[in-house]
Amino acid sequence: MTGKETLELALELAGLTEVPADSGVLVPGDLGEKVLFSIDVGVGELLLARELGASGVIAHHPPGGLPRLRWHEVLWRHAELLSRYGVPEGEARAAVAELVREFSARDHLSSYGHVPAAARALGLPLVGIHTPLDELGRQRLAAVVEGLPEGATVGELVDRLSALPELAAAGTQVEVRLGAREAPAGRVAVLHGAGTNGGYPVAACAFRNGLDTVIYIHCSDQAARKLADEFPRKNLVVTGHIAADSLGINPFLEALRARGMEVIPLGVVPR
Ligand SMILES: [Fe+2]
Ligand SMILES: [Fe+2]
Structure with missing residues (x-):
């Protein structure tokens, strides 16, 4: 298969x-029969691929090129998710605009040419696949929420999420960063598959608009504290970053293997 x-x-x-802005082919070509799949790809992983006899590399986090520079554009998916949960579009977009501002500055300073140049020099086809795999992971998290009984507590939600094979096998735990296990989960929003977590502005927007529990895959302590000050009765559950990334990655790796490809996964939690 080619990277495309x-x-x-x-x-x-x-x-x-459509191909999301944070994904794309960095070095075109046939990936061959043996590929390295790595959540993060730097020059070290490219050399490792060569050392292990892989003929192509697939990255999860955008490793360079336009997908790296345009990563912040997929944050707008948070506004789409918030709208699906009934948040007025204008309010949702105003919350996301704050995030986009922060992350567009981060992306603007990135050394976006470094890794693709190294892959080209090594003759290794390279493709970055970020949001499509996180969207797959989001669907698996959302399915757990849909199966929650009426009146379920945050603790029940945490236990059900923790039973997902990747989350059960991960070194991290599903954590309640705001709220309590005994609290009712109420209306739950899964906010993942949108570039990165929505930080303070997206969770605050959800809480202001009738959602009781937000699920992120990770969240900074600073954002969690700010949310706790303002919304002491709401809940924020974090699943673990690599654990949840693996939720979307594993079905994809299985599909590649079903097509005859040998895949060497790096840093993925198996299921
Ligand atoms: Fe991810
Ligand atoms: Fe990630």
Whole structure:
């Protein structure tokens, strides 16, 4: 399969019709029969791929090029998710605009050419597939929330999330960063598959608009504290970053293997 074909496969699995801004082919070509899949790809991972006899590399976090520079654009997906949970569009977009401002500054300073240049020099095809795999992971988290009984507590939600094979196998735990296990979960929003977590502005917007529990895959302590000050009766559950990234990655790796590809996963929690 070519890098483009693996990206198209990921889109199909996620039910997406367009390539998100944070994903794309960095070095075109046939990935061959043996690929390295790594959540993060730097020059070290490219050399490791060569050392292990891999003929192509797939990265999860954008490793360079336009997907690295345009990473912040997929944050707008938070506004779409908030709208699905009934948040007025204008309010949702105002919350996300704050995040986009912060992350566009981060992306603007990135050394975006470094890793793709190294891959080209090594003759290694390289593709980055971020949001399609996180969207797959989001769907698996959302399915758990949909199965929650009426009146379930935050603790029950945590226990059910923790039973997902990747979350059960991970070194991290599902944590309640704001709120309490005994509290009713109420209306729950899964906010993942949108570039990165929505930090303070997106969770605050959800809480102001009738949602009781937000699920992020990770969240800074600073944002969690600010939310706790303002919304002491709400709940924020974090699943663990790599654990939840693995939720979307594993079905994709299985689909690649079903097509005859040998995959060496790096840093992925198996299920
Ligand atoms: Fe991810
Ligand atoms: Fe990630």
